[in-house]
Amino acid sequence: MTFExxxxxxGFRLTAPRKKILSILTNQKQPISFEEYSAIDPxxxxxxxxxxxxxxxxxxxxxxxxxxxxKRYFELNETIHPHFICQHCHAIxxxxxxxxxxxxxxxxxxxxxxxxxxxxxDS
Amino acid sequence: MTFExxxxxxGFRLTAPRKKILSILTNQKQPISFEEYSAIDPxxxxxxxxxxxxxxxxxxxxxxxxxxxxKRYFELNETIHPHFICQHCHAIxxxxxxxxxxxxxxxxxxxxxxxxxxxxxDS
DNA sequence: CATTCTAATGCAACTAAGTTGCAATAAACC
DNA sequence: GGTTTATTGCAACTTAGTTGCATTAGAATG
Ligand SMILES: [Mn+2]
Ligand SMILES: [Mn+2]
Ligand SMILES: [Zn+2]
Ligand SMILES: [Zn+2]
Numbered sequence: 001m002t003f004e005x006x007x008x009x010x011g012f013r014l015t016a017p018r019k020k021i022l023s024i025l026t027n028q029k030q031p032i033s034f035e036e037y038s039a040i041d042p043x044x045x046x047x048x049x050x051x052x053x054x055x056x057x058x059x060x061x062x063x064x065x066x067x068x069x070x071k072r073y074f075e076l077n078e079t080i081h082p083h084f085i086c087q088h089c090h091a092i093x094x095x096x097x098x099x100x101x102x103x104x105x106x107x108x109x110x111x112x113x114x115x116x117x118x119x120x121x122d123s
Numbered sequence: 124m125t126f127e128x129x130x131x132x133x134g135f136r137l138t139a140p141r142k143k144i145l146s147i148l149t150n151q152k153q154p155i156s157f158e159e160y161s162a163i164d165p166x167x168x169x170x171x172x173x174x175x176x177x178x179x180x181x182x183x184x185x186x187x188x189x190x191x192x193x194k195r196y197f198e199l200n201e202t203i204h205p206h207f208i209c210q211h212c213h214a215i216x217x218x219x220x221x222x223x224x225x226x227x228x229x230x231x232x233x234x235x236x237x238x239x240x241x242x243x244x245d246s
Numbered sequence: 247c248a249t250t251c252t253a254a255t256g257c258a259a260c261t262a263a264g265t266t267g268c269a270a271t272a273a274a275c276c
Numbered sequence: 277g278g279t280t281t282a283t284t285g286c287a288a289c290t291t292a293g294t295t296g297c298a299t300t301a302g303a304a305t306g
Contacts, residue, residue: 013273013282034263045285050264052283066189070292071263084229095226101236103218106207109238118228136253136302157292168256173293175254193263194292 010059017048022061022076031065031073031083031092065092065112082110086117093117133182140171145184145199154188154196154206154215188215188235205233209240216240 003022007014024040025032038044053074056062065073068085073092084093101108126145130137147163148155161167176197179185188196191208196215207216224231 015273015283017284046263047265047286048284066191066193068189070189070193070195072193084226087232103207103236105241105244106236107239107244108236109210110236112235112237113224113226113229113231113233114235115232116230121228121230138254138302140255169292170257170294171255 006061021052025076031075033071033073084113086120087114088116088120091117129184144175148199154198156194156196207236209243210237211239211243
């Protein structure tokens with residue numbers, strides 16, 4: 001699906017900030033924060049960014065993930081997969097899809113593992 | 124282990140706020156935030172609370188969990204178990220211990236499931 | 247017990263991620 | 277092109293959590 005389709009199929013207007021946000025998120029291997037995003041797109045407005053994240057998250061175009069440090073990280077919502085948050089270096093990593101775990105009564109939508117990433121486990 | 128032991132074995136001084144914090148956390152079935160804690164212990168100072176959480180977390184006396192809403196929730200670190208965060212009502216629930224999942228290269232210390240809790244799945 | 251040392255407290259001021267109000271702008275639809 | 281209304285961009289705000297610092301009070305020592 002193109003950026004244009006992702007945006008317009010949900011009834012959103014096709015604006016410059018939205019196209020840029022989707023294009024940049026497409027190039028990321030890992031979720032990014034506003035701080036990281038605005039390093040790539042320095043002219044972005046904070047409100048526009050966060051409002052876009054809210055609308056796109058509700059439309060399931062993107063996922064938000066809470067870091068250990070009180071920041072939100074965002075990624076495109078393509079194939080569902082779990083994430084790992086390193087409590088040492090605070091990196092957020094996308095993991096390979098995992099066989100779905102079911103919990104009686106609960107409707108599980110995502111899984112986050114926490115601990116030490118490979119880099120931090122060595123040292 | 125008594126509150127006194129938990130505190131002093133880590134080289135911390137035995138103070139009134141620390142004893143009260145541990146006694147209140149002991150009575151909780153689920154992790155609680157500062158907001159919830161201070162409803163139970165209205166005289167607690169915010170700095171004292173958060174500084175205690177930091178020291179106790181480093182000493183592995185308590186666990187901190189990030190909610191979906193940018194707040195930290197705290198619980199005693201007794202038996203390790205996963206948690207469920209409802210993305211609808213935002214409740215944080217302790218789950219029963221789960222067979223340990225291992226991820227090649229990663230050192231997993233905790234697992235958080237997100238989705239809809241039983242109450243919110245019905246409605 | 248009194249003395250000393252220093253960790254911990256409590257208060258106020260601060261920080262920073264994220265939100266909100268609102269006037270100006272520009273998509274979308276005719 | 278003209279009208280309508282969602283969206284932008286700016287500044288002001290909110291709020292969870294942190295920090296600096298003077299005061300207090302554990303704990304160790306004699
Ligand atoms: Mn991912
Ligand atoms: Mn728990
Ligand atoms: Zn790491
Ligand atoms: Zn719920």
